[in-house]
Each structure stands twice: as structure tokens, then as C-alpha cells.
Amino acid sequence: MAIPRALKIKNQIVEVDIKRIYAWCIVPYDSLKRSAKDRISMLKRLGIKKYAYDWREEHLPYMAKELKLAKQNDLSIVGIWMWIDGNFDSINTLSNCNLKVFNILEEVDYQGQIWVSFEANFFENLSNSEAVKKGVEMIAYLSKKANAIKCKIALYNHGGWFGEPINQIKIIEALPKQDLGIVYNFHHAHKHIDTFPEMATLMLPYLWNVNLNGLKKEGPKILRIGEGDYEKKMINLLLEKGYKGDFGILGHVEDADAERILKANLNGLKNNTS
Template sequence: MVQCSSAQDFYKIELKDTYPWCIVAYDSLERSPKERIALIKEIGFNKYAYDWRDRHLEDTSLELQLAMDNDIEILSVWIWLNAKRDGIEQLSHANERLFKIIEQLNLKTTFWVSLSENFFKDLNHQQSLSKAVKIIDVIAMRAAELDCKVALYNHSGWFGNPYYQLEVIKALPQHELGMVYNFHHAHGSIEDIPQIANAVIPYLKAVNLNGMEKNGNKILAIGKGDYEKEMIKIFIKSGFRGPWGILGHVENSDVKKVLFQNIDGLRSLQDQ
């Protein structure tokens, strides 16, 4: 679908190199687990990343089991920590329940972890780094008990800065932490993408794609922006070979239509 300009850097993104992301919490049809797994198979994905909200926890075990039964790789499971309900030593009831589900299923996956901005309110950089290291250390130890991995997810605020995430990773070498890079949380860093890609590539586990405009919509279909084609090329030239996330992250929309818009947009970048 997308290729670099030189033969040496050539790399084509196929559907097998991609996975859907944000298809649970963003779907106007509110598909059941069975319907969602059927959708993933219908489109042709062989893996997916599981996002959720508290209301989905009743069905999480069923959905992940259905994915495994249908030979769909569960690439990752999302975990969002908020200082209003999660502490360094005590996670929220919802996050504790998630860990329990993963344990009961004996699922070996990667937790995509991000921390809310409210953890770092009124803290300077060094204080923020110290707190982030303590929190991620605890999460990584919990994940290791389940034979799972952890990858840091750039969302927003202090923890959304990939350079700060690198500092956390280097402070915890015992955990072999990874990173997930999200185009849709990178609008303020478009001009710095070459430097960011080269810095994160040793730890990069996944890249979630999005159409990119500097002053436009946060969520935009791939191929509708001005910068995503070059950004993809930069990551490829830096050595990243996937997997690549296809977003379903649109409010009040049928996620099937959103996924196809992004798949078609990614294909159009090669046609150009």
C-alpha cells in the first residue's frame, strides 16, 4: 500500500501487517463480542488491539476468548491509569478486574499503558519522571507475573511525550519496556517526526495511523491529511516494519465504515 521511494527502503504495508484499534469503545452499532470478532474476520485482519471502557468489562472475557478461538492474535490490551482512581500501589477496581481476566484466560499479550495528566499536576520534570517510573515499575511487575509485556502509549500531557517515555524506559531496563506511537496524539510534533522515529525505533512495538493536519481535525481518515504519507515513510526508513494500527476512533459512526475509509485511504497513498 505504501512504499518508500528507493528500492533499498522499499516496504509495502499489507493488510496482514495491520490491526484495528479503538473498535470497541467507538462504534455506533455497539456490536457484541461475537459480532465484533466476525467483523474482524470479515475485513481480513488476523490480529487486533483491545480497547475498552468500564461498561465493556462484563463481556471482555468472552470477547478475548472468542478472538483466541478464531485464531485472532490479541496484540494488546489497553490500560488507562487515572490518578482519581488509580494509585501507585492500588489500581482501580476496573483495572484490577482487567488483570484478573487476563490471568483467568492465561492470555499472553502486551498491556498498552498510558497515564492521565492528573498524575503530574504541579510537578516539575524530575518529580514527574520519578512518579512515572514508580507507577510503570509496578504495572510491569504485575504484567510479568502473567507472562505479559508492557508498552508505553503516547496519549497527552507529560506522559505523552515520547522523549519522557524513553527516560522511563531507560530507568527500568529490567522490564524490557516497549513503546506504541500514535499519529493522532502527535499533531504538535509533526516537524520532529524524523528525530522521534530514530529515537523510539529500538523500543517501538506498534504505530497507529491517522490522517494528519497541523491545525485540522484530531481524527482524520488516512489519505485525507497533508503529512501522514511522509510520516509513514519516515518510520519505514527508520527501520519499522509494523504492525500498523487502523483506527476506528470516530464518535457516532459505524466502525466498519470507518475502518474501510482508513484502509482505502492507506491504499490511496500508494496509488499517488
């Protein structure tokens, strides 16, 4: 199946290079619970040459094998998920799982992006200035660890205080010597729809990746691309503003075959092409 080369948005064609499309949310979200080998075969069938690696603790024993196998099959890993929870992670201290991820990335010589997001409890009961200060200290710590293994930190919006791009930008601007970016997610963008034009302008200098999703203000959270009311305008806006990064296609559906969900999203793009 060919990945669409363009999106048709209100009778306009905006080019999207097929090399800019990657899969996201396909490791824990897959009713078939594919092995690394089967997951890579699935992506090849779909014509997808890149994916980002999200994980749960159960996947860590197999993570190194998968990253190596992806490289052997000429698949690029654009990012590695990292979840910071205030119950287990603090400034200068990481949970055993997150430490394991850093060790795996060093072991396999992965040199890419680490996508960081936070549980709301990390910033609980803090004023905005206090939250910025704590966020800056934690991201500085993570960036130092990432740089030591030739990786970079990207800030990932996942709701809560840290999920607001304006707060992420404050953290990035407080660390001008660090090479930090933003991963923006349409499936966490419902309350940003009306302000997205202004937000996109602010994010653009730092925007490394955008994960696509259908968008209706009333939800649902996960919706096939092409079934929403706003995603086309938002994609078009990003491209018009000069966004040069990659686009993620979600497999983020509980108890569903990841291949079927990815294919539906690819069709959602294809059906809007000429």
C-alpha cells in the first residue's frame, strides 16, 4: 500500500513527502501483541520506514533486540518514549525502568530523540513559576544524561501542566545551551484547537515531530485521520508556516490490531489526496 504523497485541503494540495511519515503507539497498543520481528514485518507491508518506540515495563526485556532488529531492516527509530512520574522519578534520580531505558539506548548505540512527558503529580500543588523551575531542573538533568549517550530530549504534550506548549517553551527558553525540541500530539490537542494558529507560531522554532489524529472539539480522543473537523486545517497551517519535521500515524487503540488501525489512518490521508 502506497503512503499518500499529498493532502488535499480545501482544494489545495500540500505536499507531504512519504519519508516524513512514521508509526507511533504500536508497541503496547496491539491486540495481536506482535513480536519485534512481526512488528517490523507489519511496517514493511504498510510501506512505513520509521516508527517511534513506546513501551511498558513488560517490553523492556525485548527493547534492545527490537532496536537492533529495526536497524538491521533499515527502519529508523525516530523517538523513544519516557514517562516521568513524581512517585518514582525526581531531579537527579530516575525510576528503575527509566534508568533501564537509558542503559538500553547506550547498549545499542541509539542516537536519536527521547520523548519526555510527565505525570501530573510531578507538578502538583506548585505555582506556575515553581512548576517552571522544577521542569527546567528536571529537563536539564535528563538532557545531560541524554547528551552523554548522544541523544536529545523532546518535550511531549500529554495533558496537565507540562502538556501546555507555552509551559514547554518556557522550559526550553530557560535552557538555551541545550538542544531541546517539542513533539506535538493532535490526540492531546482538543482544547488547543481555537488557539492553534498562534500556538503553532510559538512552537515552530522547536517543533521536531507532530503526531496526527482526527480532531473534533467534543472528542473522542482517538479518531481516524480524515474523520475530524480540524486536522486538515491544522496540518495545512503547519506546512504553510514552514514545518519541516516528520508526521506520526497513530496505532493508539486498545484491543485492536495495530496494522488495521495504521491502515485506516493511512487511508484517511489517501482519501484526501488527488
